Amino acid sequence: MKTMFLSLALVALSSAPACALESLSAPNSAGSEAVTEGVDAEGAEALMVSVEGPDMNPPETLPSPPPVEPYRLTTFSRQAKSVRWEILAAGAAMTATRLKDVTTGGSGFHFKNEGWFGKSTYSLGMDKMHHAWKTYLITDVMESIIRRRTGEKAGAAKTGAILSLGLLTYGEILDGFTARTGFSNQDMTVHLAGAGLSLLRNTVPGLRDKLDFRMEFKPTFGAEGLHLVDQLEKRKYFLSAQLSGFKGTRDTPWRFVELHMGYYARGFSDRAKLAGEPQKRRIFVGLGFNVQALFSRHPKSRIERYAKGALDYVQIPYTLVN
DSSP states (O other): OHHHHHHHHHHHHHHHHHHHHHHHTSBOTTSOBOSOTTOOHHHHHHHHHHHHOSOSSOOSSOOOOOOOOOOOHHHHHHHHHTTHHHHHHHHHHHHHHHHHHHHHSBOSOOBOOOOSSSTTSTTTTHHHHHHHHHHHHHHHHHHHHHHHHHOOOTTHHHHHHHHHHHHHHHHHHHHHTBTTSOBOHHHHHHHHHHHHHHHHHHHSTTHHHHEEEEEEEOOOOSTTTTOHHHHGGGEEEEEEEEGGGSTTTTTSGGGGEEEEEEEEEESOSHHHHHTTOOOEEEEEEEEEEOGGGGSOSSOOSHHHHHHHHHTTTEEOTTSEEO
């Protein structure tokens, strides 16, 4: 008896889907039959899913999102055209500032080993920090202009990095024809580091809100003028980690706190040497006040956007302790 009941149950279960399909294909109140004739196996399965509820056993592989357009030469060309006048102006400025050295103090193209951060270098490595920061700044600016003018976020960071490295390589080549300088492999290395940091910051999601590469500058005027080697003694270069960029501290008073790590050197200029000031090199860690946190998270006015954006690269004096 049990065997007979079990057989009947199995037959009923096996015929349930067919009954469900028949009920769906039954004539409606108007006497017309719903369009279910010729339903194949996949269509029948889809109908069963819609009737019985969602499929609790989805396929192992879900459809992948449409691929992002790969970065090609045409991408670079299109984006580079959007900043062609800025590139020409920067190239002209580099040529003008080096023209006298190349024409009156010129020489055949040559390399010069400038060293890194040793005491025998003319600025104790501060010029290398300046080159890295300058490349980082130019790359970021190029990326921002390209993104705003083309509306293309993808590839803008790569194009900006390529263009900034091209400009600074051109400047380094001009230095190679100058007797007092020369093409410096050390300079090119830090140029690559600065462009790479900008590229990383603009391609890793969320990193731009968390990390900055900044320069603190306490200018002095008068007899020192604006000679770079003198002004470098008034600067500090450092990485800044902003707690405002992290979800857990974004809406708390901790958003005003920054963690700093950087480098500065003193006592290497001619003025400092004549004054008998000792040379010193310092790697430092410290805390800073996040001035950007005083602004709106998404500023609307252009002045506010520019002011907040400038603080990605410059630290207001006396707002850090190290």
